Amino acid sequence: xxxxxxxxxxxxxxxxxxxxxxxxxxxxxxxxxxxxxxxxxxxxxxxxxxxxxxxxxxxxxxxxxxxxxxxxxxxxxxxxxxxxxxxxxxxxxxxxxxxxxxxxxxxxxxxxxxxxxxxxxxxxxxxxxxxxxxxxxxxxxxxxxxxxxxxxxxxxxxxxxxxxxxxxxxxxxxxxxxxxxxxxxxxxxxxxxxxxxxxxxxxxxxxxxxxxxxxxxxxxxxxxxxxxxxxxxxxxxxxxxxxxxxxxxxxxxxxxxxxxxxxxxxxxxxxxxxxx
Numbered sequence: 001x002x003x004x005x006x007x008x009x010x011x012x013x014x015x016x017x018x019x020x021x022x023x024x025x026x027x028x029x030x031x032x033x034x035x036x037x038x039x040x041x042x043x044x045x046x047x048x049x050x051x052x053x054x055x056x057x058x059x060x061x062x063x064x065x066x067x068x069x070x071x072x073x074x075x076x077x078x079x080x081x082x083x084x085x086x087x088x089x090x091x092x093x094x095x096x097x098x099x100x101x102x103x104x105x106x107x108x109x110x111x112x113x114x115x116x117x118x119x120x121x122x123x124x125x126x127x128x129x130x131x132x133x134x135x136x137x138x139x140x141x142x143x144x145x146x147x148x149x150x151x152x153x154x155x156x157x158x159x160x161x162x163x164x165x166x167x168x169x170x171x172x173x174x175x176x177x178x179x180x181x182x183x184x185x186x187x188x189x190x191x192x193x194x195x196x197x198x199x200x201x202x203x204x205x206x207x208x209x210x211x212x213x214x215x216x217x218x219x220x221x222x223x224x225x226x227x228x229x230x231x232x233x234x235x236x237x238x239x240x241x242x243x244x245x246x247x248x249x250x251x252x253x254x255x256x257x258x259x260x261x262x263x264x265x266x267x268x269x270x271x272x273x274x275x276x
């Protein structure tokens with residue numbers, strides 16, 4: 001593992017690190033904020049998964065999460081959204097390939113050698129963090145924005161007991177019924193739609209739900225509402241009697257102005273679960 005940068009931040013350290021990933025068969029970069037409390041013992045972990053076209057850097061510099069995480073004594077992990085490099089498959093479209101890993105393990109050519117973001121987030125990166133930093137992997141929560149909200153919800157519902165809470169900002173809520181989903185799932189997983197269900201938050205909510213609290217914030221003026229399909233997830237939560245809150249925030253769009261506005265709420269929500 002290499003240190004790319006480390007900066008003092010709200011009494012803690014905002015670091016950026018790179019390492020050779022076995023899961024993705026390339027070098028991967030991630031951001032990690034450690035609060036001052038990490039000097040004195042292990043701290044709980046909040047994962048933030050980013051959306052289409054993003055790297056580890058977008059939320060790290062735009063979401064304003066460090067101030068609230070420092071107050072609560074929580075580490076923040078900002079993974080990249082896909083494998084990258086000259087030898088990694090890509091596509092001319094912004095919503096496929098590098099920057100658009102969709103948090104799945106690809107089974108189709110040309111994606112299969114590198115696009116194993118599910119294994120990277122679920123297994124490899126947590127193990128690396130546990131070996132090298134003062135983080136308590138018995139206390140983890142997860143959040144994300146857009147494609148990252150999709151990833152956060154699907155990982156949380158598919159790995160019972162792993163995360164104490166899950167939240168999302170404008171998640172891609174029903175990808176098997178959306179052009180933000182059907183295109184990518186077909187490319188990465190093939191045309192057999194039975195293999196897609198485990199990567200659809202609405203279908204997972206209908207089937208299993210989540211074994212902890214859920215918080216969803218959706219901008220009412222989001223320019224991508226038709227692609228996100230929040231009403232499907234909201235209905236599934238209600239039908240499942242899920243312990244959770246779904247909030248439609250009037251006037252807000254899909255941007256990081258929206259995310260940063262409600263970030264304090266999300267960090268406090270996760271802190272309640274992590275320190276319960």
